[in-house]
Amino acid sequence: MNIALRQLKVFVTVAQELTITAAAEKLFLSKPAVSMALSELEKQLDHKLFDRNNNRLLINEQGKRLLPLADELLARSQAIEQLFDQEGPVTGKLKIGSSDTVGNQVTPFLLRDFRLDSGHNDQSLYISNTAQICHMLGEFELDIGLVEGKVQQEDLVVQPWLGDEMVVACHPEHPLAKMKQLRLSDLEQSQWILREPGSGTREFFLSRISPRLELWHQAFELNNTEAIINCVAAGLGITCLSRRAAEHALNDGRLVLLELPLNMQRQYWLLYHKEKYQSPLLKLFIAFCQQWNLPQSTTAPN
Template identity: 85%
Template sequence: MNIALKQLRVFVTVAQERTITAAAEKLFLSKPAVSMALAELERQLDHKLFDRNNNRLIINEQGKRLLPLADELLARSHAIENLFDQAGPVTGKLKVGSSDTVGNQVTPFLLRDFRASTQHADQSLFISNTAQICHKLSEFELDVGLVEGKVQQADLITKAWLDDEMVVVCHPDHPLTHIDNLRLSDLENSQWILREPGSGTREFFLNRISPRLEEWHQAFELNTTEAIINCVAAGLGITCLSKLAIAHAVNDKRLVLLDLPIDMRRQYWLLYHKEKYQSPLLTLFLDFCLQWQLNPA
């Protein structure tokens, strides 16, 4: 048996893209070349690695067993190829995924400090909601995830990371701003502007605030924090967001904080696949994250 790195690269890409066409485009190969490499790998292993469903290839149990090993071999190969190309103590590309609030307000400063500390400069950053970050970690498309949503997923290691504070905000002229000693009951029947399902920010609202309200209404569902801020600043409703995310809008007097008698603290989380190869670069980054504190200045 003589399995080639090209075959493993094709296998991993097909597992991630789920079609021969998409994998071929990503690898800059022809579709016949991708199909041939995958077929030869399956022949050598004497096992099918995917279930065929029309034009889609869904990785099966045999393929799932191979995926972390193939990912590790490709990572080691990449490290060897770049061993003498980088001045710092570690080599390789680090693929970081962050949910919206973390990715926009925290991760840029984390990467800044990591680069300054290690001289490693080859990182990518993918920002989406928590559910999408978890999906890409499961598919080995990302090395590490930094999210605000609590994750309970069997294939992912979850570690508590930084603390965050959530706040409820509204337009400066909203009727709620004129109520002294605001109570949660004063928020009954309010119009809420929320993030989409799969977002950690939405999860916080649904778990911590909405169960305490008998009636609330969703005015808008938006997939970016800035769009929510603008809608609230336009007087279209109230929202619950990270204090970090709305600081600039409060400073500009576009939004005001509502002081509520409820614990609004939450946790950021660090995630990685339990079978992900712990390269020196990934190990260094994970350790750095767990010791790091946010300092935007």
């Protein structure tokens, strides 16, 4: 048996993209070339790796067994190719996924410090909601995830990371802003501006706040934190979001906090696939994340 790295690259890409057409575009190959490479691999292994459903290819149990091994071999081959091209103790590209709040407010400063500490400068950062980051980790499209949402996915290692504080905020002229010693019942009938399903911020609201309200209304559902802040600043409703994300709008007076008798602490999480090959680079980054603390000043150096 003579399995080529090219075949494994095609297999992993098809598993991620789900169609021959999308895989061919990503690999800059023709569709016949992708189909042939995949067919040759399945013939050599004497096993089908995908179930065909119209034009979509859904990875089957045999394919799922192969995926982490193929991912490891490709990662090792990439490390060999880059061994003499990069200065410093570790080589390779690190693919990081972050949910919205972590990705915008925390991960850039983590990467700044990691680069200074390790001398490694080849990282990519993908920002989406927690559900999408978990999906991409499961498909081996990312090496590591840093998220704020609660995760229950059996194929992922889930480790507590940093702490965070959530806040409820509104426009300074909102009627709730005029009230002293707010009770949760004062939030009844309020119009809320919330993140989309799959977001850790929305999950916090649905698990911690909404069960304590008899009636609340969703005015808007948005997948961008800054858009939520602007809608609240325009007086369109109130919101629940991370203090880190709201800090600039609180400082410039566009938003004010509503102090509530409720524990608003939450956890950030560090995620990676249980079967993910941990290269020296990935091990180094995980260890760095575990000992890192967000600096008090999160401003980039001049």
